[in-house]
Amino acid sequence: MKKILLSLMAMLLAVGIIGCGGGTDTPKAPEAKQVKLGIVQIVEHPALDAARQGFLDLLKEKGYDEQRLVVDYQNAQGDQANLQTIARKFVQEKSNLVLAIATPSAMAMANETTDIPILITAVTDPVSAKLVKSLEQPGTNVTGTSDLNPVKDQLQLIKELVPSAKRVGVIFNASEINSQVQIDLADKVAPELGLELVKVTVTASSEVMQAAQSLVKKVDAIYLPTDNMVISSMAAVLKVAEENKLPVVAGESNAVENGALATIGYEEES
Template structure:
């Protein structure tokens, strides 16, 4: 009888320890931050922003698979996919969401008013109705803006091609971020003595045709940070090279991938800045009280190989100001 009693006690202890182990494992899983990442489309700038964000978190102790679980979802440019992804993050109760680019941010904010949402690569959070003000968002959304120095980029066209008078712009008018940049260009062009020829696209398949429509009509092509167009930039560059038209862009990665030049921001660093804001939220700060951040300063980047393909000679005075020259 004593032996039977002793065995029963030992069995209960073992079961208790096993239960504690399970509870400990559950607690460890619960301790991990559930991060959802929603991205409108793949292209180098947006990818660089995401990588900068994750690298910063890893350096500060939030490595994926350890203190962080990451659910990265790409909508491949489809609004229906965006909505499905956003609803998935809401249903699964993500602790934090990183929304990359304006369409992603708008969709995620439309689906949740309580999950902390960090935005990045968003041109104008106020016009997109994501925040009430840049200084005090007063919503569950905060993050970083990638508003470009559009006027300076148009000036750069004149510095590289002094005789340029007509500039073509290709963009998707349904992207608020693109329309904002085109509006700025519209205001700046008359001051600079430039005429703009604007061509809109509704799908990536239309980008090459849009570029072809500008041949023999413009002295240069300007591409804002438009997600649809930049994801299909190879089509624009082919037309530009075949017709010797210089292409100036709104961001650095496009120059690294074959465009002529830009005065733009570093998207990897923008992602890191957003990562720093994520740490503040994880430490208890509220998005509604955190001001929208932007990168201080811009970089002039030139691609001499692209210049040769487009039949352009970049003045030495411009080269001297460049932070990075691709040869």
């Protein structure tokens, strides 16, 4: 989050929103202009909400109050069409900057503009999502942070919590690039840990409970990557898991606060 704030300050200077003063004889106080900040979030759930709030809290600490900052927060409610509408709205209204929370939000925004600076957070792999050319040199109008999970450590945690575990159920939305990146990593490391992944894909939040039920009696534990669709319906997974005494290891810490057994990961809020 602090890296994002540094990126933001650099962008504000670049677009001339923060004045630097002028003249060698009589320095002037920095000129403050009002910033139009668009925030687009794919869906409401605790991890993404915490990322947004942490970002706004940091801005406030740096003096960006209501007089200097106009925030337009839009939530797509998990709908890709809504994301596209929101992205077009920010472009048409000429936002100075956009904070895109989660991979689908970032991709929708980047597809709509190459001119407006875009800050990203809660994005698993910006390179695979073709948002940047590299993490070191983005080479586009996109910058920010990656929240790629330590997938191997998280699967290892399952072995530590359930030493007898052999089969691990995984529920994910294959159309989310961020999820597929994590699944690819899990596929590589699971055999090293003596684990077999039993994967179930979903295409809508309404399918999550059925997916969890399909894993009962087939697996020894459930692993939930940071998948926006699944995490937003995590209560359904936890209900099935509790009824069947299946431990759930999650990809992000907020899921633990909401009932998952454990994780090894990052705090989204600063």
